[in-house]
Amino acid sequence: MSKREEIIRVDHITKRYDENAVLDDFSLSVHEGEVVVIVGPSGCGKSTILRIMNGLEPIQKGEVTYRGEKVDGKLGSITRIREKVGMVFQSYELFPHKTILQNIMLASILVQKRDRREVKEEALQLLARVGLSEKKDAYPRQLSGGQKQRVAIVRALAMHPEVLLFDEVTAALDPEMVREVLDVLLSLAKEGKTMVIVTHEMSFAKAVADRVIFLDGGHMEEEGTASEFFDHPKTERAKQFLHTFTYDKVERE
């Protein structure tokens, strides 16, 4: 893995809200074609890491770079970096005043100044890929949560990003819609897309991850391949955490 080019480098960063350190001396690097899954208990800083990688959250110490270039929300270069570092959020925020097609096309036209016809053609192909062709002229409020989230993924893909960051994209969905969204992510992984995924869906994590990072209390507690982490967790905290996803058979008299 390390022979491939490093795309994102998070270098000894510290993130505080007021006095609380959410991340402390945290490092991570993401290489081309790699799928990194971040898991950990609620509030451990998973979303914060993704937001920092995209320059949405300032940091107090350390440095984040994208292909060697500094990622900082205050620098003018940030918009160019964000074109390349796509992000999909938990709460499927489509633009409610735009149709599905417009949602997908907007940034390519406004930011990348690409040809409208070409962008539209590609948007339609992407919609077909996630099975939502017939929704192209609908508005976001007319879609189910799972459909909206698939559109949000397609909207990020339309920018031709080099890396995609997914923050619990299924957490706000009804169980029966989780699958349709995760299938899209799995197919992206098969294509060799570089992704950083935060999820609570452990069987999905196991299936999709090249590398799993277990975060607890602002530290990287454990790191390993999917089978290393899920089948043979090394730390006590990781064992405990994984145990919360299993249920013991109720013994009855």
Next chain:
Amino acid sequence: MQNLGIDVLFKGTNMMRLLGGLWVSLRISLIAVLFSILLGVPLGILMSRKSRIIRAITRLYLEIVRIMPQMVLLFIVFFGTTRVFGWNLDAEVASVIVFSFWGCAEMSDLVRGALISIPKHQYESAKALGMNSLTVFVFIILPQTIRRLLPLSINLVTRMIKTTSLVMMIGVVEVLKVGQQIIEANRTSSPNAAFGVYGTVLLLYFIGCWPISMLSKYLEKKWNNV
């Protein structure tokens, strides 16, 4: 059947005068609305910023406008300032000033409210697509703000039109004043004119405001959830 006193309106040019009065009312409110939008929108954008000083000043302005009855404002501007500063202020101009002062405050508060009601995630998902702050504001935030704002500001416009009836107190001859004059002039010949004339004035206000409030209902329905 009782004499409702509507007949006076068909004497001479009475009906035309009444409509002329309505036009004065509408003119004052529409010009004031224009100023309120031109000044209130930028002010509202400013107010949605986090600066403490700006917030304190604008809050003070808003509170003053809300606490002061419009009539008192009219008297201060028309009678007060003309005496103190010795200038000559047309009553209609004074009315436009007062109504703009009031409308601008209300408008800015509506703009501020609409702006801060846009979820933080709208900004973030737009930024995450590589849009710069200006693009985010113009293409994502502003259109949603306007959709939220329009029904509310239309409501403000109808309130302003109704409140213009106060300007007759400083001598502007608007629809209500014309009505009063017609009644006075026909006191002996049609003693019942008050009912017919004021009733007609009511109807004229209704005709002026109803389409506007229907438009607001329509837009609200059309843009609901947006």
